[in-house]
Amino acid sequence: MLKKLFTALFLTTLTIQCKAQQAPLTTVNTDVPKLVVGVVVDQMRYDYLTRFYDRFGDEGFKRMMNEGFNCKNNHFNYIPTYTGPGHASVYTGTTPQIHGVISNTWYDKFKDEEVYCASDNNVNPIGTEDRAGKMSPHRLKTMTVADQNRLHTQMRGKTIGISLKDRGAILPAGHTANAAYWFLGKNEGKWITSSHYMKKLPKWVSNFNTSKKADSYLKEWNTLYDIKTYKESGTDSNTFEGGFEGKETATFPYDLKKLKDKNKGYSIIKSTPYGNSLTADFALAAVDGEDLGKDTDTDFLTVSFSSTDYVGHNFGVNSKELEDTYLRLDQDLARLLTGLDAKVGKGNYTVFLTADHGAVHVPAYLKSVKIPAGYINIDDLKAKVNNYVKETFGEEKLIKKILNNQVFFNYEILAEKKIDHEKLQNVVSHFLLQQEKVSYTFTREQLETGNYTIGLPYLIQKGFNQKRSGDVIFVFDPAVIYSFYETGTTHGSGMNYDTHVPLLFYGNGIKKGGTVTKTKITDIAPTISALLGISFPNGATGDVLPFVLK
Numbered sequence: 001m002l003k004k005l006f007t008a009l010f011l012t013t014l015t016i017q018c019k020a021q022q023a024p025l026t027t028v029n030t031d032v033p034k035l036v037v038g039v040v041v042d043q044m045r046y047d048y049l050t051r052f053y054d055r056f057g058d059e060g061f062k063r064m065m066n067e068g069f070n071c072k073n074n075h076f077n078y079i080p081t082y083t084g085p086g087h088a089s090v091y092t093g094t095t096p097q098i099h100g101v102i103s104n105t106w107y108d109k110f111k112d113e114e115v116y117c118a119s120d121n122n123v124n125p126i127g128t129e130d131r132a133g134k135m136s137p138h139r140l141k142t143m144t145v146a147d148q149n150r151l152h153t154q155m156r157g158k159t160i161g162i163s164l165k166d167r168g169a170i171l172p173a174g175h176t177a178n179a180a181y182w183f184l185g186k187n188e189g190k191w192i193t194s195s196h197y198m199k200k201l202p203k204w205v206s207n208f209n210t211s212k213k214a215d216s217y218l219k220e221w222n223t224l225y226d227i228k229t230y231k232e233s234g235t236d237s238n239t240f241e242g243g244f245e246g247k248e249t250a251t252f253p254y255d256l257k258k259l260k261d262k263n264k265g266y267s268i269i270k271s272t273p274y275g276n277s278l279t280a281d282f283a284l285a286a287v288d289g290e291d292l293g294k295d296t297d298t299d300f301l302t303v304s305f306s307s308t309d310y311v312g313h314n315f316g317v318n319s320k321e322l323e324d325t326y327l328r329l330d331q332d333l334a335r336l337l338t339g340l341d342a343k344v345g346k347g348n349y350t351v352f353l354t355a356d357h358g359a360v361h362v363p364a365y366l367k368s369v370k371i372p373a374g375y376i377n378i379d380d381l382k383a384k385v386n387n388y389v390k391e392t393f394g395e396e397k398l399i400k401k402i403l404n405n406q407v408f409f410n411y412e413i414l415a416e417k418k419i420d421h422e423k424l425q426n427v428v429s430h431f432l433l434q435q436e437k438v439s440y441t442f443t444r445e446q447l448e449t450g451n452y453t454i455g456l457p458y459l460i461q462k463g464f465n466q467k468r469s470g471d472v473i474f475v476f477d478p479a480v481i482y483s484f485y486e487t488g489t490t491h492g493s494g495m496n497y498d499t500h501v502p503l504l505f506y507g508n509g510i511k512k513g514g515t516v517t518k519t520k521i522t523d524i525a526p527t528i529s530a531l532l533g534i535s536f537p538n539g540a541t542g543d544v545l546p547f548v549l550k
């Protein structure tokens with residue numbers, strides 16, 4: 001009897017679990033959003049949501065946090081946490097192991113050259129003559145959720161990708177996008193694309209470019225509120241910040257008109273919060289220009305706010321400039337959401353917001369408050385490895401390249417000299433591990449034969465692409481970065497400061513609530529696929545987050 005009861009209970013639980021898991025996949029949602037807007041904030045740590053919360057308005061971050069669903073413990077599940085891999089992983093639902101974007105720039109061993117994640121010599125710039133237009137998603141090996149939506153809707157559902165950075169626009173939008181637009185600064189100050197997407201800029205884009213909107217942002221950057229009220233950052237003047245060429249101190253105000261000539265013309269806008277404002281302006285123009293969210297086929301608008309990353313790299317996590325950038329981004333986000341209410345209608349669209357990676361506090365600052373941190377001279381380290389290998393094997397050219405914490409071997413010389421591949425891996429790995437500030441190493445052999453399920457080895461394996469990655473991977477101590485100056489910050493590691501990023505869902509089909517259950521960056525694309533009732537992008541390895549969906 002008891003056994004029967006248990007069985008019945010077990011079966012009921014199982015059924016409930018199955019229902020909860022599968023409901024979004026099997027039921028046809030007749031009320032799918034007319035528009036999905038994916039927002040990536042470049043270099044946004046999770047704690048920026050809580051750190052600046054009190055100063056946010058009601059219609060920006062707070063609206064998504066309080067009326068939508070807040071995944072408070074969302075992490076990147078691979079190393080390296082860079083911009084290209086980050087954008088690719090958010091939208092493909094998988095990691096560099098599968099989608100192949102192993103870094104922003106990597107060594108292509110088959111072509112024997114360094115390649116950039118979005119560069120493409122086979123396409124032409126559109127809207128400019130500049131090489132900045134020779135970009136496409138061709139190095140991305142799998143599909144994005146926006147690609148899957150295009151297939152599902154017989155290409156009727158549109159995709160438009162927008163970001164100041166080419167990779168922030170191109171990788172999210174995917175292969176089948178109607179358009180991806182990125183910002184060309186320099187002397188041009190306009191939005192451009194490539195022949196991967198079209199032959200000629202549409203009228204609304206050329207109109208936007210001729211409207212001289214970019215010029216309107218070449219103005220003074222001062223704090224939004226009285227600087228004395230900025231309590232969530234260090235002093236305005238300190239030794240941990242970079243700053244702009246042509247200005248002695250990294251202190252407010254910044255006269256952009258005056259500084260532009262020494263800081264690559266219109267490109268200076270990218271390094272200020274006005275770059276995000278310009279991105280929001282252009283995104284709203286795209287909703288109108290492309291009639292997004294107007295019919296029953298779901299459209300995709302992918303927006304990546306890049307200025308947060310430029311400001312972070314330049315001024316660091318704890319700067320007044322960063323605090324101001326997030327208070328202003330909050331206003332731009334509010335403008336985007338209220339614009340969508342007016343243009344698409346509240347309840348007709350779904351937004352998710354996340355980041356492509358976090359950032360470490362400026363290591364020099366951490367050191368000043370007694371937290372272990374530091375800098376490593378990568379050229380010294382490279383020279384040491386090369387010398388050691390040369391001495392050990394009596395051959396100079398065994399190492400082809402050391403880039404992105406990966407050592408690439410010269411396979412031809414290895415074969416010629418009959419040197420065992422695995423032996424060289426072990427020698428290099430052991431040598432690296434003896435170096436100061438190197439805390440872990442992994443060999444190709446380990447990553448190809450092991451199956452790691454937790455911790456750092458798991459993160460390394462998920463970032464290791466068997467075909468494209470190197471032969472030995474090395475990891476630095478926590479908060480150790482390579483930089484020539486001790487100002488500003490960076491990212492790329494598997495530590496929490498780089499992996500823990502916001503994940504907010506809001507709008508059509510989304511529950512109100514939050515969780516501290518751990519979620520992964522690769523869960524976003526499967527969750528959006530389930531919301532839309534479409535297949536997952538072909539390489540997706542993440543899971544649907546059932547608690548997010550109604």
Ligand SMILES: [Zn+2]
Pocket residue numbers: 042043082083084086309356357
């Ligand atoms: Zn980034």
